Amino acid sequence: xxKIFNLQQLINGIQLGSIYALISLGYTMVYGIVRxxxxxxxxxxxxxxxxxxxxxxxxxxxxxxxxVPIVFLIxxxxxxxxxxxxxxxxxxxxxxxxxxxxxxxxxxxxxxxxYIFSALPFIGPSYRAFPNDKLIKxxxxxxxxxxxxxxxxxxVVISIGLMLFLTYLVKYTKVGKAMRAVSQDKDxxxxxGIDIEKIIMVTFIVGGAFAGAAGILxxxxxxxxxxYMGILPGLxxxxxxVLGGIGNIPGAMLGSYIMGISETFATSYNSLLGExxxxxILIIVLIFxxxxxxxxxxxxxx
Amino acid sequence: MSVILSLQNVTHYFGxxxxxxxxxxxxxxxxxxxxxxxxxxxxxxxxxLITGVYKxxxxxxxFENEDITGLKSHLIVKKGVARTFQNLxxxxxxxxxxxxxxxxxxxxxxxxxxxxxxxxxxxxxxxKIKDETIQLLEIFGLKHRANDLAKHLPYGELRKLEIAxxxxxxxxxxxxxxxxxxxxxxxxxxxxxxxxSIRDSFKVTILLVEHQMRVVMGICERxxxxxxxxxxxxxxxxxxxxxxxxxxxxxxxxxxx
Amino acid sequence: xxxxxNYKLIFYALxxxxxxxxxxxxxxLINDYILHIINVSLxxxxxxxxxxLINGFTGQFSLGHMGFxxxxxxxxxxxxxxxxxxxxTNLSNYILFIIAMLIGGLCAMIIGYLLGLPTLRLRGDxxxxxxxxxxxxxxxxxxxxxxxxxxxxxxxxxxxxxFTFIFFITLISVIVMRxxxxxxxxxxxxxxxxxxxxxxxxGVNTTKYKVMVFTIASFFAGIAGSLLCHLLQIAHPTQxxxxxxxxxxxxxxxxxxxxxSGSIIAAFGLTFMSEGLRLVLRKLDDIxxxxxxxxxxxxxxxxxxxxxxxxxxxxxxxGKREIRIxxxxxxxx
Numbered sequence: 049x050x051k052i053f054n055l056q057q058l059i060n061g062i063q064l065g066s067i068y069a070l071i072s073l074g075y076t077m078v079y080g081i082v083r084x085x086x087x088x089x090x091x092x093x094x095x096x097x098x099x100x101x102x103x104x105x106x107x108x109x110x111x112x113x114x115x116v117p118i119v120f121l122i123x124x125x126x127x128x129x130x131x132x133x134x135x136x137x138x139x140x141x142x143x144x145x146x147x148x149x150x151x152x153x154x155x156x157x158x159x160x161x162x163y164i165f166s167a168l169p170f171i172g173p174s175y176r177a178f179p180n181d182k183l184i185k186x187x188x189x190x191x192x193x194x195x196x197x198x199x200x201x202x203x204v205v206i207s208i209g210l211m212l213f214l215t216y217l218v219k220y221t222k223v224g225k226a227m228r229a230v231s232q233d234k235d236x237x238x239x240x241g242i243d244i245e246k247i248i249m250v251t252f253i254v255g256g257a258f259a260g261a262a263g264i265l266x267x268x269x270x271x272x273x274x275x276y277m278g279i280l281p282g283l284x285x286x287x288x289x290v291l292g293g294i295g296n297i298p299g300a301m302l303g304s305y306i307m308g309i310s311e312t313f314a315t316s317y318n319s320l321l322g323e324x325x326x327x328x329i330l331i332i333v334l335i336f337x338x339x340x341x342x343x344x345x346x347x348x349x350x
Numbered sequence: 351m352s353v354i355l356s357l358q359n360v361t362h363y364f365g366x367x368x369x370x371x372x373x374x375x376x377x378x379x380x381x382x383x384x385x386x387x388x389x390x391x392x393x394x395x396x397x398x399l400i401t402g403v404y405k406x407x408x409x410x411x412x413f414e415n416e417d418i419t420g421l422k423s424h425l426i427v428k429k430g431v432a433r434t435f436q437n438l439x440x441x442x443x444x445x446x447x448x449x450x451x452x453x454x455x456x457x458x459x460x461x462x463x464x465x466x467x468x469x470x471x472x473x474x475x476x477x478k479i480k481d482e483t484i485q486l487l488e489i490f491g492l493k494h495r496a497n498d499l500a501k502h503l504p505y506g507e508l509r510k511l512e513i514a515x516x517x518x519x520x521x522x523x524x525x526x527x528x529x530x531x532x533x534x535x536x537x538x539x540x541x542x543x544x545x546x547s548i549r550d551s552f553k554v555t556i557l558l559v560e561h562q563m564r565v566v567m568g569i570c571e572r573x574x575x576x577x578x579x580x581x582x583x584x585x586x587x588x589x590x591x592x593x594x595x596x597x598x599x600x601x602x603x604x605x606x607x
Numbered sequence: 608x609x610x611x612x613n614y615k616l617i618f619y620a621l622x623x624x625x626x627x628x629x630x631x632x633x634x635x636l637i638n639d640y641i642l643h644i645i646n647v648s649l650x651x652x653x654x655x656x657x658x659x660l661i662n663g664f665t666g667q668f669s670l671g672h673m674g675f676x677x678x679x680x681x682x683x684x685x686x687x688x689x690x691x692x693x694x695x696t697n698l699s700n701y702i703l704f705i706i707a708m709l710i711g712g713l714c715a716m717i718i719g720y721l722l723g724l725p726t727l728r729l730r731g732d733x734x735x736x737x738x739x740x741x742x743x744x745x746x747x748x749x750x751x752x753x754x755x756x757x758x759x760x761x762x763x764x765x766x767x768x769x770f771t772f773i774f775f776i777t778l779i780s781v782i783v784m785r786x787x788x789x790x791x792x793x794x795x796x797x798x799x800x801x802x803x804x805x806x807x808x809x810g811v812n813t814t815k816y817k818v819m820v821f822t823i824a825s826f827f828a829g830i831a832g833s834l835l836c837h838l839l840q841i842a843h844p845t846q847x848x849x850x851x852x853x854x855x856x857x858x859x860x861x862x863x864x865x866x867x868s869g870s871i872i873a874a875f876g877l878t879f880m881s882e883g884l885r886l887v888l889r890k891l892d893d894i895x896x897x898x899x900x901x902x903x904x905x906x907x908x909x910x911x912x913x914x915x916x917x918x919x920x921x922x923x924x925x926g927k928r929e930i931r932i933x934x935x936x937x938x939x940x
Contacts, residue, residue, distance in 0.1 A: 163906040334733060441797070460790075
């Protein structure tokens, strides 16, 4: 028992959960607004990581150091940019077609991004070591048997910061209000004079930026990157969003921390269990509470 | 006269919203009754409760004296209840004849293995299905459309198709949800004759929801009026026409909404 | 005559069979390489048509189809390679292989039944995720079983699958699935796709039929898996993951959701195109040795194809239409 429930694992779990939260928020916002499971979302995360990677590698090769906040913005920008591109070229044309078409297109976009990254000669399919030390020097604090890395602190602080920003955006700004309106009723929002496509684009951009942020944080904290790194975290972040209630922003945060902590505890017990716990959570949620912890049931009108 | 359908103190909530409250109905065998009320009164919800789409929060539903409350829809259909839909639910990408044949499915007696091996039983059953289906289409004037895709049919024919499909399940009770919606006066007149002849030649009890007063007053033997999920009046067309509560709650102009 | 179109169908099939067999035997036009591609195409026909039953005809959304193929492959592979240790040397061994294949199919069918159950309550997008997860769970489990080779895969599988065998199994499978589609059961499936609520309200037990279609499709996927691993002589977990299913999914969409002939054409077309691409890319690599274009570009093409189909021609090649010869005669008139 002690092996599982200890402070170290809790810290690791919260760190992991913070990263899942950033990815999960993008999923849940996009689903809330266009009812699409954006399979490619995990790949925006991957792109954020690679953007940071190349920024650091290229700049240090030229001999100068890009300040850390700028690298962050570059990652977020990359994630946002690709998200915007995907929305504009692949999702927008299918806005009023059957939802399954958009879902399959999202699968196609995801595959496309992953395989292009894998195929490009200067990237390639294999793992690369992320130069996290060049970006932020690692510091470890010890409390008895527990170690706390400054990376973990950065992950949690930045995630929470971004979540607070998002909460402010959604609750107190005009754009946020428009986003909520479009999530609830697209047609009514249109009739109120809201430019639907603009709001959808904003949602994708914010979601993509968050995924990009998660990407650079992951590069720093778990410094191994490869083109398919977005698949599993993306899936888990999605499941976390479902756990919290898909379309529900606080739900995504809650679900992500539960997911991060559960996964960390499960993995320390047994690695196979760690791999499977996400799916176990999914199946349990879908059987017992499909609307998620904080979600509401939507009945179909007959 | 026996009662074919009985709703006893049926109440239904959607979350916090009370859609139906203490609804009672004793529908006699062979009757042709109407259910009217303003939009949102709960009429379609009643149909959904009867046909098992929802399970009533409270109350009982009896069909031929058997408790069917909360049974799965297809089982209720098998017991003899069929319906049409307010907003048409036709199998658009299937042909007209296939739309009907789907409704015939649960009465069909051959297994998957008969289908795979194309046994004699398969051919016999299929011929029976096809003959009955063509016959039904003929009655509804849709035989010439048999092989057309349903999505290509004009609106009036789609309404007829949906009724024909419901009848293909050989029901004892037929629930019609706004069958005249969107029809012009001539079509409405034909529909009224059609409903009458269905009741007589198919020997079904009919309960219909309708907004067009011409239809309701013209063919229903008895009318129940709902508002806010409750019954506010019940009686013959003449009684209803002059009921103050009904006029107050809702009675649109003749022939329109 | 009641059966004349079916006779025509079998006649044309036999012509194809003899053409390929004899051409290969006497060494003109069809060499070993091309025969291999034809074999793989035929196996993908079974996979594509069976997935089409679920996605195209019944309107469900399964992303775990290769998981069933994996079950079929590994179970039959275990039987022929590890337990019975047989080789394609005599007829009785072939009969054992058929038994192994059927057992593999049956096991896949059981898994399919189990996967069918959650479909009862899940809508399209959620169902996609659950079936995806299921497929991945199967792959993960296989990856962790050392007895079947774990991440290295099951090696040394005897080559029981030859053209004759694959061809006739494929032919039988397609006819069986065709016969199911054109029957009252097939109509029940299609009605669920069109409008599940209306279907339930005309007496179709949609629950039973949704589970049934998973069960049937998974059986055939299992058969296909057995054929595949006994052709390639290896069964490897990565072949049966999400990416493998996407390959089949692209074929279903390219051919047309709801068209058996579309699936057949797409299975052949995409398999040949894929091989053609690989040759072209290798040629390009020879021409430009400094810039190596990896085979990943093949998958990029697939992904692009999928996106383009969704954007510009969702119905694929055939939509829901069927080449006439596949439609049973009794359907027309």
